[in-house]
Amino acid sequence: MKNNIYDNYCEITFDSKSENEGFARVVAASFCTGLDPTLEEISDIKTAVSEAVTNAIVHGYNNGPGEISMKCMILDGIFTVIVHDDGVGIDNIHRAMEPLFTTKPEMERSGMGFSFMEAFMDELKVESAKNKGTTITMKKRIGAQV
Amino acid sequence: MKNNIYDNYCEITFDSKSENEGFARVVAASFCTGLDPTLEEISDIKTAVSEAVTNAIVHGYNNGPGEISMKCMILDGIFTVIVHDDGVGIDNIHRAMEPLFTTKPEMERSGMGFSFMEAFMDELKVESAKNKGTTITMKKRIGAQV
Amino acid sequence: MEREGEVFTSEEMERQRMDYIYMVSKGCLIISLNAELDHHLAEEMRHVIDGIIDKRGVYRIIIDFSKIDFMDSAGIGLIMGRYKKIRDYGDISIVGANESIQRILLISGLHKIVHIYENLNQAMNHQKGGHNEK
Amino acid sequence: MEREGEVFTSEEMERQRMDYIYMVSKGCLIISLNAELDHHLAEEMRHVIDGIIDKRGVYRIIIDFSKIDFMDSAGIGLIMGRYKKIRDYGDISIVGANESIQRILLISGLHKIVHIYENLNQAMNHQKGGHNEK
Ligand SMILES: Nc1ncnc2c1ncn2[C@@H]1O[C@H](COP(=O)(O)OP(=O)(O)O)[C@@H](O)[C@H]1O
Ligand SMILES: Nc1ncnc2c1ncn2[C@@H]1O[C@H](COP(=O)(O)OP(=O)(O)O)[C@@H](O)[C@H]1O
Numbered sequence: 001m002k003n004n005i006y007d008n009y010c011e012i013t014f015d016s017k018s019e020n021e022g023f024a025r026v027v028a029a030s031f032c033t034g035l036d037p038t039l040e041e042i043s044d045i046k047t048a049v050s051e052a053v054t055n056a057i058v059h060g061y062n063n064g065p066g067e068i069s070m071k072c073m074i075l076d077g078i079f080t081v082i083v084h085d086d087g088v089g090i091d092n093i094h095r096a097m098e099p100l101f102t103t104k105p106e107m108e109r110s111g112m113g114f115s116f117m118e119a120f121m122d123e124l125k126v127e128s129a130k131n132k133g134t135t136i137t138m139k140k141r142i143g144a145q146v
Numbered sequence: 147m148k149n150n151i152y153d154n155y156c157e158i159t160f161d162s163k164s165e166n167e168g169f170a171r172v173v174a175a176s177f178c179t180g181l182d183p184t185l186e187e188i189s190d191i192k193t194a195v196s197e198a199v200t201n202a203i204v205h206g207y208n209n210g211p212g213e214i215s216m217k218c219m220i221l222d223g224i225f226t227v228i229v230h231d232d233g234v235g236i237d238n239i240h241r242a243m244e245p246l247f248t249t250k251p252e253m254e255r256s257g258m259g260f261s262f263m264e265a266f267m268d269e270l271k272v273e274s275a276k277n278k279g280t281t282i283t284m285k286k287r288i289g290a291q292v
Numbered sequence: 293m294e295r296e297g298e299v300f301t302s303e304e305m306e307r308q309r310m311d312y313i314y315m316v317s318k319g320c321l322i323i324s325l326n327a328e329l330d331h332h333l334a335e336e337m338r339h340v341i342d343g344i345i346d347k348r349g350v351y352r353i354i355i356d357f358s359k360i361d362f363m364d365s366a367g368i369g370l371i372m373g374r375y376k377k378i379r380d381y382g383d384i385s386i387v388g389a390n391e392s393i394q395r396i397l398l399i400s401g402l403h404k405i406v407h408i409y410e411n412l413n414q415a416m417n418h419q420k421g422g423h424n425e426k
Numbered sequence: 427m428e429r430e431g432e433v434f435t436s437e438e439m440e441r442q443r444m445d446y447i448y449m450v451s452k453g454c455l456i457i458s459l460n461a462e463l464d465h466h467l468a469e470e471m472r473h474v475i476d477g478i479i480d481k482r483g484v485y486r487i488i489i490d491f492s493k494i495d496f497m498d499s500a501g502i503g504l505i506m507g508r509y510k511k512i513r514d515y516g517d518i519s520i521v522g523a524n525e526s527i528q529r530i531l532l533i534s535g536l537h538k539i540v541h542i543y544e545n546l547n548q549a550m551n552h553q554k555g556g557h558n559e560k
Contacts, residue, residue: 018330018331018332018335019332021330021331021332022327022328022330022332025328025330025362039392040391040392043361043362043392044392046362046364047362047364047392047396050330050331050362050364051364051365054330054331054364054366057331058331107369108334108338108366108369108370108372108373109365109366109369110365110366110368110369110372110400112365112368112399112400113365115365115399116364116365116396116399119399
């Protein structure tokens with residue numbers, strides 16, 4: 001995809017492996033540095049990205065092989081990140097987003113992933129359907145306090 | 147592209163903008179952390195990636211708009227990075243690779259980019275032709291001293 | 293015989309030294325984190341920790357966050373899991389959490405069930421106090 | 427009137443404070459780098475530096491690398507460019523370069539045309555020495 005719209009754009013695909021969770025956080029955080037984010041804003045973005053990518057690995061691909069894509073863009077001070085997996089998808093999105101709801105308590109998932117994404121970003125959109133993969137879109141204004 | 151071959155794989159595309167030079171370095175360095183690289187190895191990789199990506203921006207796209215792709219892969223302790231641009235391409239690869247040769251002295255290019263890529267990586271391959279873009283492939287064994 | 297403050301140096305531990313170090317002393321397990329506490333690290337840690345709890349009769353766990361600045365909901369899961377395991381006879385303390393980790397503890401409600409101290413010394417002193425009172 | 431060790435605080439400089447700071451004192455320009463010296467930063471710096479050299483009669487440039495750990499061939503180009511500009515009447519010193527930056531200086535041959543000191547103090551003392559000898 002050619003970028004004619006955004007101030008800056010990047011697209012990354014990587015293996016669905018837990019060791020890439022930290023990698024995805026670094027990519028997103030480092031992509032934002034041009035916006036001169038505060039430490040708190042970086043931390044918020046890292047948390048939200050970590051939750052979305054971990055969910056793709058743990059739930060989407062059930063800890064098996066797969067490919068995750070992440071798009072980052074910046075437009076007028078707003079950072080957007082889209083995390084996508086082609087995994088099992090979410091049956092009931094409304095229920096999935098309830099605080100503390102998890103389908104993997106045996107893996108010590110706390111069910112707080114979506115709550116954190118909502119708490120730390122300005123906008124959260126979840127698109128998914130059974131066996132259709134999952135796309136998480138999150139936005140956050142950077143440097144809003146100025 | 148699905149990865150069935152490599153121990154870890156990622157592919158990233160980003161805008162041809164000088165602010166993304168640092169971003170590309172962080173992506174490559176951070177992708178390697180799983181191999182437990184030494185500080186020197188990280189520094190080598192950052193330098194080589196910086197040279198290749200800067201060349202894509204400065205020479206490939208002449209500081210204008212464009213898209214750069216970078217693929218990183220790990221197999222058996224060997225890190226491979228492929229930097230590609232769809233820019234003007236290189237007419238005479240042999241001459242371009244000569245130390246101190248540069249077509250942009252007025253931009254204070256030192257002509258040392260390819261020398262650094264060769265010095266800091268184990269392998270360097272340059273594929274290019276006029277108006278056909280440029281693909282730089284570099285390999286480095288990580289943790290070789292063990 | 294158990295030496296006080298014994299540091300594990302089995303091969304497994306050596307390998308993981310980069311990500312976390314632990315130490316067992318008188319029923320107290322001190323875990324010092326060196327890498328961001330996410331799902332990847334949590335998965336690596338939980339079986340190790342549970343093994344130690346069972347084998348060494350641990351009833352106090354202190355997790356030292358002072359060297360790291362990131363934890364996500366997988367860290368909450370890890371702490372909750374250990375809490376459930378030892379809550380009947382022991383407790384969990386968290387030390388050295390920076391602002392953003394404190395925020396995570398707060399939003400998750402974890403601050404209500406674990407003790408939070410500024411640093412390791414405070415946590416250790418407080419535990420001694422607790423012992424004496426009994 | 428020029429105060430000694432004056433630090434520029436024009437708007438332009440404030441904006442760039444994150445990446446580098448500079449200071450001019452008695453014909454000596456000290457540049458302290460805060461961000462990795464690549465093509466992006468070099469492009470930003472070279473016009474600013476050349477403006478200062480011309481306006482303030484700078485004949486000595488000291489670049490302080492102690493806060494950064496990365497430079498690539500664009501940094502070489504930046505230093506070479508300034509060297510060509512002032513070599514007839516001045517010189518360039520580099521201080522605080524870590525091992526990997528020193529390696530870059532060596533491979534590029536730059537170590538033969540610039541002075542290399544461990545820290546700012548050494549470079550300043552040496553320059554004073556130079557002055558006295560004349
Ligand atoms: N990418 C995904 N693919 C499939 N299911 C998902 C995905 N993300 C979330 N879910 C579902 O939504 C539930 C809630 O997610 P979340 O709030 O992050 O909690 P947790 O990950 O701790 O279970 C998950 O347990 C899972 O069933
Ligand atoms: N991606 C590219 N696209 C087009 N030309 C390139 C590319 N990379 C290198 N070149 C050519 O090769 C020459 C030598 O490159 P290099 O050794 O990196 O030195 P420098 O970038 O300092 O000029 C460049 O001056 C340019 O003409």
